Amino acid sequence: MTRTVDVPVLVEEARAGTSRAVGRLISLVDDQHPALPELMAALAPHTGGAHVIGLTGSPGVGKSTTTNALIRALRDQDQRVAVLAVDPSSPFSGGALLGDRIRMNESASDPGVYIRSLASRGHLGGLSVSTPQAIRVLDAAGFDSIIVETVGVGQSEVEIAGAADTTLVLLAPGMGDGIQAAKAGILEIGDVFVVNKADRDGADSTVRDLRHMIQLGEGTAPGRWRRPVIKASALDGTGIDELAAAIADHLGWLASSGALRQRRTARARDEITALVIARLRARMGDLGSGGALDALAARVVDGGSDPHTAAEELLSGLGV
């Protein structure tokens, strides 16, 4: 069943700072509601003001604690802060835990903070489609910083680097020495690295390894961003001011170097492409339910055709 929604009114309320309206709009995104195209068109003129900060790292490195500490630091700068938790293992995400966590979170009663978990879906509704749309809602609603928290496993960490202006990569001593980090491909995606749990054994050598690996990968072009490695302990606040400063520095560098516009254009390009693919997939699904794809697949199994030939036939069926 589709509820009727008054998109212009909700957008106006969200922009006036009503959390409930922001929540309704993100639910429309999360549900891929039919009003989505209208919503996206209504948001467009109000977007572009927010700093989108990706935060990623393996389970156990302290992403939620760091997010909480970062919220406080950004609030101290009088910023309005939104958090999108796309990490299914995050205490911010998922049914039963959410309520408890929000009660624990001192920010819950602060009207300048909005925290929301996004259901992570399969191919069509995953990070690639829902998250950028939810970011647009929060951007248009006037949040200064939007922290997008994802678990750093597989695809999502690469995708978050595409969705964010600034990507923070969290590691913990022993879990993420330089070589492991290089293998996992996280050196490429981070703009700022945080070695959390700095009181643990091996923190200094992890920082040193990481700095070394990063320098090896960095070019010598003048004006490039020098990716900092910050030693932190989010639990007691150590290093968080330095982290907030590094985030601000990176935003300054993005704006002055022209990289901000470049990244955002690339992000828009990816988002458009993902939507085109989703529409074409849906259309192929329609063909499939009409039996065309199934019939072609059966012919391939019987050896009467092959996937390339079948793909060409299906493309003609799509009118392409």
Next chain:
Amino acid sequence: MTRTVDVPVLVEEARAGTSRAVGRLISLVDDQHPALPELMAALAPHTGGAHVIGLTGSPGVGKSTTTNALIRALRDQDQRVAVLAVDPSSPFSGGALLGDRIRMNESASDPGVYIRSLASRGHLGGLSVSTPQAIRVLDAAGFDSIIVETVGVGQSEVEIAGAADTTLVLLAPGMGDGIQAAKAGILEIGDVFVVNKADRDGADSTVRDLRHMIQLGEGTAPGRWRRPVIKASALDGTGIDELAAAIADHLGWLASSGALRQRRTARARDEITALVIARLRARMGDLGSGGALDALAARVVDGGSDPHTAAEELLSGLGV
């Protein structure tokens, strides 16, 4: 530079058992050579005879050792056996190590065994496109069993379940107790589970946990496949005969239940869809290089349009 290839001659030689021809054909797949459509069409009538066995598990559980033991067991049944290593961390894969490993492998001089690593690529040439095509080459070349070895991280383990008739999931004691396995989503994809390194502490409890979790997830429908959990030690051959028997049992069940055809049709459907998407992406890339996508993305960044509207415009540009 594109070398001219005589596809019909290569296919004939591959079907006659010439390893060199099989290797050339897989290289065409790995390079996504322009002759690929012709090749796939030439192979089609000869496919469908091989049993495709996926083998997945985290690094360190003993995938390569198990593959070696399995090759021996299948050779004892006079099967011709091919191995595709898609796992970048596998000693079968990757430049320098490959030669050493093949020399170590007693099967290297056996003409009934073919071992090949596939370069794992990004979006377009990844498991979803190259691997099913390489499987087709080996299938048409007359191998009875094709073992596809992948590292069990993220996407690839789910994809291998789509590409294989029978999926083996390897675990080691302590690394993969039931709950961890359930979290990682591997309970859904396995047809046969192997707890390797059975001499280690905790092997029995891992087997017990796993059996329990599997039973919880299994329906009560008559005629369903009861997924076995086999305790093995690939290094000394313990449990390998039982594993080979379970693989044969599963093939028998697939054939008699109709699931074999169903799985292969689903696989062909996925392969066709992936190829259609790849072609459409390429065409969008063409539009992009013409500047249409970039111009649309820039309008989105400026707030003059939104991704949905831009996607619709791009679709009209594709003639869809």
